[in-house]
Amino acid sequence: MTIQPNSIEGRDRAYHLHSYTNAKALERDGALAIERGEGIYVYDASGKRYIEGMAGLWSVAVGFGEQRLVEAARRQLETLPYYHTFSARTHGPAVDLAEKLIRMAPVPMSKAYFTNSGSEANDTAIKMIWYRSNALGKPEKKKIISRIKGYHGVTLASASLTGLPNNHRSFDLPLPGIFHTNCPHFRAFAQEGEDEAAFVARCAADLEALIEREGAETIAAFIGEPVMGAGGVIVPPAGYWQAIQAVLKKHDILLIADEVICGFGRTGEMFGTTTMGLEPDIITVSKQLSSSYQPISALLINDRVYQPIAEESGRIGTFGHGYTGSGHPVAAAVALENLAIIEERNLLGNVQALAPLFQSRFKALESHPLAIEARGIGLIGALELAPREGFATGQLGPKLAAVMQENGLFSRAIGDSLALCPPLIITEQQVGAMFDIFEASLDQFQAQLK
Ligand code: PLP
Numbered sequence: 001m002t003i004q005p006n007s008i009e010g011r012d013r014a015y016h017l018h019s020y021t022n023a024k025a026l027e028r029d030g031a032l033a034i035e036r037g038e039g040i041y042v043y044d045a046s047g048k049r050y051i052e053g054m055a056g057l058w059s060v061a062v063g064f065g066e067q068r069l070v071e072a073a074r075r076q077l078e079t080l081p082y083y084h085t086f087s088a089r090t091h092g093p094a095v096d097l098a099e100k101l102i103r104m105a106p107v108p109m110s111k112a113y114f115t116n117s118g119s120e121a122n123d124t125a126i127k128m129i130w131y132r133s134n135a136l137g138k139p140e141k142k143k144i145i146s147r148i149k150g151y152h153g154v155t156l157a158s159a160s161l162t163g164l165p166n167n168h169r170s171f172d173l174p175l176p177g178i179f180h181t182n183c184p185h186f187r188a189f190a191q192e193g194e195d196e197a198a199f200v201a202r203c204a205a206d207l208e209a210l211i212e213r214e215g216a217e218t219i220a221a222f223i224g225e226p227v228m229g230a231g232g233v234i235v236p237p238a239g240y241w242q243a244i245q246a247v248l249k250k251h252d253i254l255l256i257a258d259e260v261i262c263g264f265g266r267t268g269e270m271f272g273t274t275t276m277g278l279e280p281d282i283i284t285v286s287k288q289l290s291s292s293y294q295p296i297s298a299l300l301i302n303d304r305v306y307q308p309i310a311e312e313s314g315r316i317g318t319f320g321h322g323y324t325g326s327g328h329p330v331a332a333a334v335a336l337e338n339l340a341i342i343e344e345r346n347l348l349g350n351v352q353a354l355a356p357l358f359q360s361r362f363k364a365l366e367s368h369p370l371a372i373e374a375r376g377i378g379l380i381g382a383l384e385l386a387p388r389e390g391f392a393t394g395q396l397g398p399k400l401a402a403v404m405q406e407n408g409l410f411s412r413a414i415g416d417s418l419a420l421c422p423p424l425i426i427t428e429q430q431v432g433a434m435f436d437i438f439e440a441s442l443d444q445f446q447a448q449l450k
Contacts, residue, residue: 003030008033008045009030009031009033009045010030012030012031012033013026013027013030013031016031018031032044032405033045036064036065037052037060037063037064037065038063038064038065039063039064039065039423039425040052040063040064040422040423040425040426040430041064042064042410048408049408050405050408050409050410051408051409051410051422051430051433051434051437052064052410052422052423053404053409053410053411053420053421053422053434054410054411054412054419054420054421054422055421055422055423055424056292057287057292058229058230058261058266058287058288058380058421059286059287059288059291059292060291060292060293060423061264061265061288061291061338061342061347061423061424061425062291062338062341062342062345062347062423062424062425063291063423063425064423066291066293066338066341068337068340068341069290069291069293069334069337069338069341071337072333072334072336072337073293073294073330073333073334075333076093076329076330076332076333076334077330080329081329081330082328082329082330083329084322084324084326084327085114085322085326085327086322086326090327091327091329092329093327093329093330093332093333093336094114094327094329094332096332096336097112097114097298097327097332097335097336098111098112098114098298098327100336100339101285101298101300102300104270104339105271105283105300106269106270106271106273106274106283107273107278107279107280107283107302108302109283109300109301109302110301110302110303110305110306110307111300111301111306112298112299112300112301113128113298113299113301113326114296114297114298114326114327114328114332115296115297115298115299115323115326116295116296116297116323116325116326116328116331117153117286117295117297118152118153118158118258118260118284118286118287118297119152119153119154119155119158119159120153120155120158120297120323121153121260121284121285121286121297121298121299122152122153122155122157122158122161122223122256122258122260122284123153123155123156123157123158124299124321125221125223125256125282125284125299126144126157126161126221127157127321128282128299128301128305128309128321129142129144129220129221129254129256129282129305130142130220131308131309131312131319132220132305132308132309132312133220134312135308135309135311135312135315136308138217140217140218141217141218141219141220142177142218142220143177143178143179143214143218143219143220144161144177144178144179144219144220144221144222144223145178145179145180145181145207145210145211145219145221145222145223145253146160146161146162146163146178146179146180146181146222146223146224147163147180147181147182147183147184147224147228148163148180148181148182148183149163149164149183149185149228149231149232149234150162150163150180150183150223150224150225150228150231150258151163151164151225151228151229151230151231152223152225152258152260153260154167156173156175157175157178159171159173159174160173160174160175160178161174161178161223163180163183163231164230164231179210179214181203181206181207181210182202182203182206182207183228183231183234184200184203184228184234184236184237184240185228185232185234186199186237187372187373196237196238196239197239199237200237200238200239200240200243201243203240203243203244204243204244204246204247207222207244207247208247208250208251211247211251211253216251216252216253219251219253220253220254221253221254221255221256221281221282222244222248222253222254222255222256223255223256223258224244224255224256224257224258225257225258225259225260225261225262225272226241226257226259226262226267226271226272226273226275226276226278227261227262227267227272227275227276227377227380229260229261229262229380229419229421230261230414231414232375232382232384232414232415232417232419233375233376233380233381233382233414233417233419233421234375235375235376235377236276241276241277241278242277245278245279254281254282254304254305255278255279255280255281255282256280256281256282256283256284257271257272257273257278257280257282257283257284258284259271259272259273259283259284259285260284260285260286260287260297261287261288261380261421262275263283263285263286263287263288263289264285264288264289264339264342265288265342265347265348265351265378265424266288266351266378266379266380266421266424267351267377267378267380268348268351268352268355268377268378268379269348270348271283275377275378281301281302281304281305282299282300282301282302282305283299283300284297284298284299284300285297285298285300286298288338288342288424289335289338289339290331290334290335290338291338293334293338294328294330294331294334294335295325295331296328296331296332296334296335342424345425347424347425348424350424350425350426351378351379351424352378353428354379354426354427354428354431355377355378355379357428357431357432358376358378358379358381358420358431359376359377359381361431361432361435361438362374362375362376362381362382362383362420362435365383365435365438365439365442366383368439368442368446369446370385370386370388370396370400370442370445370446370449371383371384371385371386371442372384372385372386372387379421379422379424379426380419380420380421381419381420381421382414382417382418382419382420383417383418383438384416384417384418385397385400385416385417385418387416388449393415393416394415394416395416396416397413397414397415397416397417397418398413399445400413400418400441400442400445401413401418403441403444403445403448404418404437404438404441406441407437407440407441407444408437409434409437409438409441411438418438420434420438422434
């Protein structure tokens with residue numbers, strides 16, 4: 001299709017550099033413009049409807065076009081469209097949301113701190129941890145351990161935590177002092193003859209070896225998503241988190257649970273921390289916090305983290321950190337209304353009710369001749385395609401995603417894995433329709449490959 005210079009696609013190509021996009025391919029092919037959304041659906045500029053099988057970017061829990069969120073934003077814009085939280089100022093929405101999050105927290109937490117994105121939340125977690133180590137008179141305790149295929153964002157520090165090559169390549173990352181340990185993907189990384197228990201034991205032993213090599217007194221924290229999302233939807237094997245946490249406890253290393261995808265119901269509990277039995281010192285949340293109607297993220301920190309930070313800020317005279325948008329009243333008001341909808345409509349109950357169907361439809365696709373593995377939990381899952389002669393690793397996934405898109409379903413290709421993470425408001429009938437498209441697209445793709 002030729003792109004007219006004055007069309008949205010034409011002007012996009014002329015003026016806009018895109019995130020996570022091959023700019024040269026975009027110059028040739030243009031972008032797909034999305035115009036509006038309703039429930040689990042979005043519509044492109046030509047009026048074509050798609051099931052948003054990824055809830056945008058793993059985030060639009062309550063679906064598109066939710067008028068209660070529009071109203072919450074409008075009300076707040078009329079009363080106080082902006083105020084900050086620097087220099088001991090505050091406002092109702094920030095206080096209400098902080099209280100709500102501390103009350104909801106899956107483990108005892110002391111304070112909430114607001115940021116604007118998942119990346120900023122994780123970046124801030126590192127700064128808080130460094131500040132804390134200095135406060136405790138342990139200036140050498142600064143290194144952070146993350147995992148291969150973990151995704152924690154794209155700021156300098158968060159991209160360093162992220163364990164994916166495209167976030168490091170040509171950016172001169174990771175920064176020094178950040179280390180990546182094993183990815184808990186059993187099928188991909190188990191060694192010959194290793195069962196799940198042996199694999200878990202090796203993950204824990206490798207972590208401990210890394211800690212001992214670097215010196216436990218130099219390691220401040222470990223960060224992990226309870227269930228990995230953007231690395232390919234990887235649910236760790238039974239006992240994994242227990243084994244990892246035992247090593248961290250032994251060496252006095254803090255745990256940061258990155259709940260940016262898992263938080264607010266995705267895995268079948270309100271937090272992935274509960275699903276996976278974590279005892280984090282810091283939890284970072286974003287995405288489903290506001291259903292991404294407004295950019296907002298938060299850190300929940302326990303007393304082990306808060307008290308030394310408070311002491312240090314008392315000594316220095318300030319906690320010298322904060323964003324203009326930290327605790328933005330409109331974003332906070334939208335987040336509060338979004339959390340109210342999640343609770344009032346019992347969307348967690350909907351996840352629990354539909355997860356068996358969602359996961360069994362994924363599992364059924366595993367026997368497709370093109371597939372090698374289905375993985376998932378709650379309302380998040382992925383199907384990995386088997387390697388195929390004539391195709392480099394990571395080539396098949398985007399091709400299948402394109403067929404699915406043509407057929408009216410947005411999924412996300414992560415290498416050769418196709419992920420789905422739909423809005424939490426999805427119905428049983430819509431789950432069925434989504435997987436019918438997935439299945440038909442697989443067959444169609446197989447026919448194309450022959
Ligand atoms: N952490 C996790 C687990 C994520 O999935 C993401 C984004 O996908 C981030 C952090 C980064 O969030 P943001 O894109 O808002 O910076």
